[in-house]
Amino acid sequence: MNKIICITGASSGVGLATALTFARNGWTVYAGTRNLERDQAQFATEGNLHFLEIDVVNPDSIERAMHVIAEEQGRIDLLFCNAGFGFIRTLGQASFEQIQSVFDTNVYGVMHTIRAALPLLIKAESGHIIATSSVGGLVGQPLNEIYCASKFAVEGLLESLATYYKPLFNIDVTLIEPGAIETQFVKTALDQVAATGGVLDDEYKPIVETYIDMFTKRNAVSQTPESIADLMLELTQMETKPLRIRTSEAAERFVNHKVQEDPTGLKGIAQTRKIQLGLE
Numbered sequence: 001m002n003k004i005i006c007i008t009g010a011s012s013g014v015g016l017a018t019a020l021t022f023a024r025n026g027w028t029v030y031a032g033t034r035n036l037e038r039d040q041a042q043f044a045t046e047g048n049l050h051f052l053e054i055d056v057v058n059p060d061s062i063e064r065a066m067h068v069i070a071e072e073q074g075r076i077d078l079l080f081c082n083a084g085f086g087f088i089r090t091l092g093q094a095s096f097e098q099i100q101s102v103f104d105t106n107v108y109g110v111m112h113t114i115r116a117a118l119p120l121l122i123k124a125e126s127g128h129i130i131a132t133s134s135v136g137g138l139v140g141q142p143l144n145e146i147y148c149a150s151k152f153a154v155e156g157l158l159e160s161l162a163t164y165y166k167p168l169f170n171i172d173v174t175l176i177e178p179g180a181i182e183t184q185f186v187k188t189a190l191d192q193v194a195a196t197g198g199v200l201d202d203e204y205k206p207i208v209e210t211y212i213d214m215f216t217k218r219n220a221v222s223q224t225p226e227s228i229a230d231l232m233l234e235l236t237q238m239e240t241k242p243l244r245i246r247t248s249e250a251a252e253r254f255v256n257h258k259v260q261e262d263p264t265g266l267k268g269i270a271q272t273r274k275i276q277l278g279l280e
Contacts, residue, residue: 002026002027002028003026003027003028003077003078003236004027004028004030004069004073004075004076004077004078004124005022005027005028005029005030005076005077005078005079005080006030006032006065006066006069006076006078006079006080006117007019007029007030007031007032007080007082008032008054008056008080008081008082008083008109008113009032009056009082009083009084009132010031010032010033010051010082011031011033011034011035011038011039013181013225014082014132014178014181014225014228014229015031015032015080015082015083016031016225017224017225017226017228017229018080018082018225018228018229018232019031019049020043020046020049020229021226021229021230021232021233022048022229022232022233023046023047023048023049024046024048025233026048027048027078028048028050028073029048029049029050030050030051030052030065030068030069031049031050031051031052032051032052032053032054032056032065032083033051033052033053033054034053034054034055036051036052036053039051052065052068052069053065054083054113056083056105056108056109056110056112056113057104057105057108057109059112059116062112062113062116063116065116066116066117066120069120070119070120073120074120074123075120075121075123075124075127076117076120076121076123076124076127077121077124077126077127077128078127078128078129078130078236079113079114079117079121079127079128079129079130080130080131080132080232081109081110081113081114081129081130081131081132082131082132083105083109083110083113084105084106084109084132084150085102085105085106086144086147087102087144087146087147087150088143088144088147088208088211088212089143089146090143090145090204090208091145091146092204093202093204094146098146099146102146102147102150103150103153106147106150106151106153106154107150107153107154107157110131110154110157111157114129114161117129118169121169121171122169122171125170126170126171127169127170127171127172128171128172128173128174128235128236128241129158129161129165129171129172129173129174130173130174130175130176130232130235131154131158131174131175131176132176132178133151133154133155133158133175133176133177133244134147134148134151134177134178134179135177135178135179135246135251135254135255136148136151137151137152137154137155137175137177138152138155138177138255138258138259139254139255139258140152142207142211143204143207143208143211154175155175158173158174158175158243159173159175159243159265159268159269161173162243162265162269163269163272163273163276163277164273164277167273167277167279172241173241173243174235174241174242174243174244174245175243175244175245175265176228176231176232176235176245176246176247177244177245177246177247177251177255178223178228178246178247178248178251179222179223179246179247179248179250179251179254180222180223180250181222181223181224181225181228223247223248223250223251227247227248228247231245231247240266242264242265242266243264243265243266243268243269244259244263244264244265245264
């Protein structure tokens with residue numbers, strides 16, 4: 001049976017690479033974008049790839065997209081909540097509007113998308129939700145406290161859903177946790193710094209300059225979006241889906257001190273289900 005995937009944040013980077021990989025492997029792909037005409041024209045020859053206008057900060061656009069999928073397919077087998085952006089500002093520097101913008105996309109966008117897609121995932125009778133988290137969703141990092149807080153929130157959201165979505169709806173839940181990726185993500189984060197006044201001349205300046213320099217050098221060779229897309233395809237073929245999976249050896253090393261006792265997260269989920277729901 002043909003499989004259906006819906007992806008948010010699919011106009012570039014990991015989202016686009018995943019859309020193309022799945023389409024070329026026979027999946028019917030609904031790819032969310034804010035540049036509908038551009039992306040439809042650019043990938044018109046990809047027979048299994050269908051772009052939909054999805055802006056995750058606009059719940060109405062998500063609902064409209066889910067209505068289209070419901071009409072055309074009646075279900076979603078895999079929901080990939082990928083839309084998000086990086087943010088490098090300290091809590092003392094960022095405005096409330098900037099903080100709100102990060103959470104609107106990275107956290108509330110994931111919540112809106114899962115809420116809207118849940119009826120279609122239930123109809124699949126064996127659904128799967130994957131969300132793009134980060135090593136920053138497990139390990140707090142300097143100058144990234146707002147971004148890390150947003151990813152910690154996504155981790156808490158999906159970990160909680162995993163405790164009962166599988167036994168109640170037969171929906172697996174997975175967080176992918178990459179480190180640095182060769183996408184516009186890092187460039188966008190650095191461009192955002194430049195667009196909001198650059199490295200501010202304040203008490204944070206020395207540490208900000210050191211961080212950016214070390215980050216750039218440390219991630220000179222990053223993971224490709226295509227390698228993550230291949231991992232996504234592998235995930236769909238796993239009989240037991242992990243709650244958490246790092247996407248590279250570097251990411252694994254970075255978070256090892258937090259996950260060494262339960263690398264997939266399934267041990268903790270099983271314990272929580274037993275204690276709080278009485279489920280084995």
